Amino acid sequence: xxxxxxxxxxxxxxxxxxxxxxxxxxxxxxxxxxxxxxxxxxxxxxxxxxxxxxxxxxxxxxxxxxxxxxxxxxxxxxxxxxxxxxxxxxxxxxxxxxxxxxxxxxxxxxxxxxxxxxxxxxxxxxxxxxxxxxxxxxxxxxxxxxxxxxxxxxxxxxxxxxxxxxxxxxxxxxxxxxxxxxxxxxxxxxxxxxxxxxxxxxxxxxxxxxxxxxxxxxxxxxxxxxxxxxxxxxxxxxxxxxxxxxxxxxxxxxxxxxxxxxxxxxxxxxxxxxxxxxxxxxxxxxxxxxxxxxxxxxxxxxxxxxxxxxxxxxxxxxxxxxxxxxxxxxxxxxxxxxxxxxxxxxxxxxxxxxxxxxxxxxxxxxxxxxxxxxxxxxxxxxxxxxxxxxxxxxxxxxxxxxxxxxxxxxxxxxxxxxxxxxxxxxxxxxxxxxxxxxxxxxxxxxxxxxxxxxxxxxxxxxxxxxxxxxxxxxxxxxxxxxxxxxxxxxxxxxxxxxxxxxxxxxxxxxxxxxxxxxxxxxxxxxxxxxxxxxxxxxxxxxxxxxxxxxxxxxxxxxxxxxxxxxxxxxxxxxxxxxxxxxxxxxxxxxxxxxxxxxxxxxxxxxxxxxxxxxxxxxxxxxxxxxxxxxxxxxxxxxxxxxxxxxxxxxxxxxxxxxxxxxxxxxxxxxxxxxxxxxxxxxxxxxxxxxxxxxxxxxxxxxxxxxxxxxxxxxxxxxxxxxxx
Numbered sequence: 001x002x003x004x005x006x007x008x009x010x011x012x013x014x015x016x017x018x019x020x021x022x023x024x025x026x027x028x029x030x031x032x033x034x035x036x037x038x039x040x041x042x043x044x045x046x047x048x049x050x051x052x053x054x055x056x057x058x059x060x061x062x063x064x065x066x067x068x069x070x071x072x073x074x075x076x077x078x079x080x081x082x083x084x085x086x087x088x089x090x091x092x093x094x095x096x097x098x099x100x101x102x103x104x105x106x107x108x109x110x111x112x113x114x115x116x117x118x119x120x121x122x123x124x125x126x127x128x129x130x131x132x133x134x135x136x137x138x139x140x141x142x143x144x145x146x147x148x149x150x151x152x153x154x155x156x157x158x159x160x161x162x163x164x165x166x167x168x169x170x171x172x173x174x175x176x177x178x179x180x181x182x183x184x185x186x187x188x189x190x191x192x193x194x195x196x197x198x199x200x201x202x203x204x205x206x207x208x209x210x211x212x213x214x215x216x217x218x219x220x221x222x223x224x225x226x227x228x229x230x231x232x233x234x235x236x237x238x239x240x241x242x243x244x245x246x247x248x249x250x251x252x253x254x255x256x257x258x259x260x261x262x263x264x265x266x267x268x269x270x271x272x273x274x275x276x277x278x279x280x281x282x283x284x285x286x287x288x289x290x291x292x293x294x295x296x297x298x299x300x301x302x303x304x305x306x307x308x309x310x311x312x313x314x315x316x317x318x319x320x321x322x323x324x325x326x327x328x329x330x331x332x333x334x335x336x337x338x339x340x341x342x343x344x345x346x347x348x349x350x351x352x353x354x355x356x357x358x359x360x361x362x363x364x365x366x367x368x369x370x371x372x373x374x375x376x377x378x379x380x381x382x383x384x385x386x387x388x389x390x391x392x393x394x395x396x397x398x399x400x401x402x403x404x405x406x407x408x409x410x411x412x413x414x415x416x417x418x419x420x421x422x423x424x425x426x427x428x429x430x431x432x433x434x435x436x437x438x439x440x441x442x443x444x445x446x447x448x449x450x451x452x453x454x455x456x457x458x459x460x461x462x463x464x465x466x467x468x469x470x471x472x473x474x475x476x477x478x479x480x481x482x483x484x485x486x487x488x489x490x491x492x493x494x495x496x497x498x499x500x501x502x503x504x505x506x507x508x509x510x511x512x513x514x515x516x517x518x519x520x521x522x523x524x525x526x527x528x529x530x531x532x533x534x535x536x537x538x539x540x541x542x543x544x545x546x547x548x549x550x551x552x553x554x555x556x557x558x559x560x561x562x563x564x565x566x567x568x569x570x571x572x573x574x575x576x577x578x579x580x581x582x583x584x585x586x587x588x589x590x591x592x593x594x595x596x597x598x599x600x601x602x603x604x605x606x607x608x609x610x611x612x613x614x615x616x617x618x619x620x621x622x623x624x625x626x627x628x629x630x631x632x633x634x635x636x637x638x639x640x641x642x643x644x645x646x647x648x649x650x651x652x653x654x655x656x657x658x659x660x661x662x663x664x665x666x667x668x669x670x671x672x673x674x675x676x677x678x679x680x681x682x683x684x685x686x687x688x689x690x691x692x693x694x695x696x697x698x699x700x701x702x703x704x705x706x707x708x709x710x711x712x713x714x715x716x717x718x719x720x721x722x723x724x
Contacts, residue, residue, distance in 0.1 A: 004712065007715055010231055010719075011719065019267055020271075020327070026277070035159040035161065036159075037080075037156055038283065042054060042055075042072075046072065046075050057153050057154070061193070061213045070120060073119050073121045077119035080106075080168035085106075085166040087103045087106070087168070088104055088168040088169075089104070089168070090149040091169045091170060092171075093183050094134040094183055096134070099316075102129045104123075106118060124170065126148060127148065127172065128147065128149070129147055129149060131145055134174075134182060135598070137590065139176055140176050146177035147182060148174070149172035150173050150175070151170060152171045158283070171185070171312050184311070187588070190582055190584075194581040195214065195353065195500070196213055198497040202500050202503055202504050206373055214358075215306050215355065216306075216307040218314075218349060218351055219302055219310065219473075220301075220302070220347050223292055224299075224321060224334055224345055226330045226331070228330060228724065229325075229329050231715040232331040237607075237610050237614060242334070242400070243337055244338060244720075247714075247716065248701040249717060250718040251718070253294070259292070259294065260293045262291045268724065271324060271330060275300075284317055286300055286301075287303050288301040293343045294339070294342040296720070315484060321334075334481050334482040335400050336404045336481055339721065341717075345481035346479060346480060347479045347481045347483060348479065349479050350470070350475050362377055362381075362469075369426050376503055380503050381417070381474060381495075381496060382417055382532055383532045386532035386534065388491070388577065389535065391491055391495070391574055392466075392467070392476070393415055394568040395487045395490075396483065396487070397559075397561075398482075401483070405478060411464055413478075413560050413565070414546075414557070416465060416466065416467065417469070418468035418538055420462075421538070423469060427536070430525045431526060433526060465538075465541055498581065507521065563682035566593060569592060570590070570593055575589055600685065601682060605685075609670060611696050612666055612667050612696075615696055619700050619713065620659075625711055627652060627656070631649060651706070659699035666693060666695075669688050
């Protein structure tokens with residue numbers, strides 16, 4: 001038997017664990033959105049005129065008629081009570097990537113001491129959590145506490161059921177008493193409105209008269225790890241930072257590619273089915289599940305939804321994944337790189353724009369060369385990514401995401417656009433001044449009579465591209481697995497709105513000078529590709545040649561760390577972009593830099609303190625004990641006439657000495673706080689503290705390979721990744 005006593009007990013607990021039996025399956029029709037106050041439920045419970053008013057607000061982006069709030073609140077309360085809810089909560093998304101909730105009871109005490117269930121329209125529409133205790137970047141002082149939540153009618157209310165009861169959850173925005181956004185939802189709604197306005201300008205110039213509201217859509221593929229809770233509870237690093245700060249690689253990792261899309265382990269599939277049932281009840285369209293590349297890693301992916309609803313659902317999905325894991329004796333890790341040496345986790349954000357009258361505006365059709373509407377919208381994206389690539393990088397800049405960007409499972413930090421061979425050819429024709437046709441996608445004939453001949457896609461996929469066109473949408477692949485998708489969606493909608501306004505200005509100018517619409521479109525597209533085509537790249541994004549070419553020849557930014565990327569939020573042209581489109585005021589944008597910079601610094605400081613603590617109190621005592629045992633054994637054997645080389649003893653002692661010297665350097669670095677700016681502090685974290693952490697880890701991981709397994713204090717990679 002190997003492993004120390006607690007590790008042995010953990011393995012025994014897992015081995016002897018009685019698996020949770022899968023639930024009896026329910027029909028999809030009975031599950032679907034059963035815990036959501038959907039439009040159909042509103043239609044059943046609201047007067048016709050009230051329902052029509054709410055529906056207009058949701059579907060047409062019309063202003064909310066607050067006079068109907070009391071009627072809606074009463075119907076919502078009655079529905080919630082019928083589902084067993086005794087409390088309601090305004091749910092909002094502060095600048096932490098987490099979800100916040102303020103719970104209140106429906107109980108209202110009467111003058112005679114009795115109680116009734118009460119929920120007014122005023123309470124539905126507005127709440128008041130503390131506006132200073134959440135990250136605010138200096139917008140609010142500690143003594144200035146007032147903040148407001150406001151009902152977002154476009155995202156449906158739902159019932160969140162746990163073992164402790166049911167709660168009516170109402171999606172809201174969160175703003176300060178002075179009106180600034182303190183959340184992620186408010187800027188998203190603003191960005192979508194700006195994009196809608198700009199898109200309608202372009203569509204009108206193309207001759208459309210019936211134009212429904214244009215909305216962005218999102219489908220976010222979520223990667224995650226599952227580790228047995230018995231192991232996680234013995235790892236302070238996993239508990240407090242979400243990743244392993246120490247750990248020698250197991251002999252087997254992902255090198256055989258046998259985990260990817262392999263048979264899902266029974267325990268994991270029971271967990272997945274449990275989580276998916278909850279997601280279906282919440283109206284979250286979980287579509288795909290599978291093993292990911294790394295051992296212990298999995299993925300869930302939904303259908304597309306309107307961006308605002310998809311963002312709320314993505315937050316809910318992360319909550320459900322984590323809470324359900326606990327019920328199954330597991331811990332769901334959403335850190336971007338919980339284990340060194342194997343793939344980390346991302347959250348590929350599939351993004352498109354469209355409406356009910358013109359459809360998907362990023363769908364090229366079968367002849368993209370003649371689909372000028374698509375070409376203009378695609379060209380606008382190309383312009384936006386080129387002009388605001390550093391902003392896209394800053395949007396996904398976190399301490400945790402720095403570990404995976406540029407590695408084999410994630411795109412590099414250089415923001416480029418992949419179009420595929422067919423669209424590359426079309427835009428090359430545009431640059432030459434004349435469009436003649438589109439490359440034929442072709443068919444796939446496998447030469448076996450029993451297998452069908454089918455149409456190929458027009459282009460291949462490029463997993464090294466951070467921003468890739470994938471048929472009828474763009475996939476932003478650089479987003480981290482633990483991040484809210486709101487930030488990326490805000491940036492994508494904003495840069496698209498800016499580019500569509502530029503396109504509209506260009507078309508209007510050329511048309512006013514007597515050009516035909518076709519000529520104006522072709523000239524505008526040529527200007528886009530000539531000025532911004534440097535961002536289009538279809539090759540290997542990992543190659544050194546591309547990194548050199550991108551920076552030196554094409555002028556693209558390579559912001560390798562969050563410390564490099566976050567200061568982009570302070571650039572004047574970024575401030576002007578958000579301000580002119582009404583997405584973020586200069587004050588709101590400045591607050592976000594302060595918040596994200598502080599979060600970066602704090603995340604690294606927490607990890608650094610854990611490294612020092614675990615090295616001193618866990619690894620050092622284990623190594624000393626092993627050295628003592630080994631030294632005594634060698635001495636005893638020598639006294640009995642058996643000579644053993646003490647080279648290994650010397651080697652382990654040298655590793656331990658080097659580790660503790662590195663720990664001392666790291667401890668001194670942590671104590672340094674005399675920084676003039678957040679930028680200076682972030683760079684210190686990136687260039688001094690992190691290398692010291694890596695140095696401690698190098699020696700600690702080497703010691704793990706030398707010290708007797710029964711003395712090693714922490715669960716190993718082999719145990720955590722392969723024992724389920």
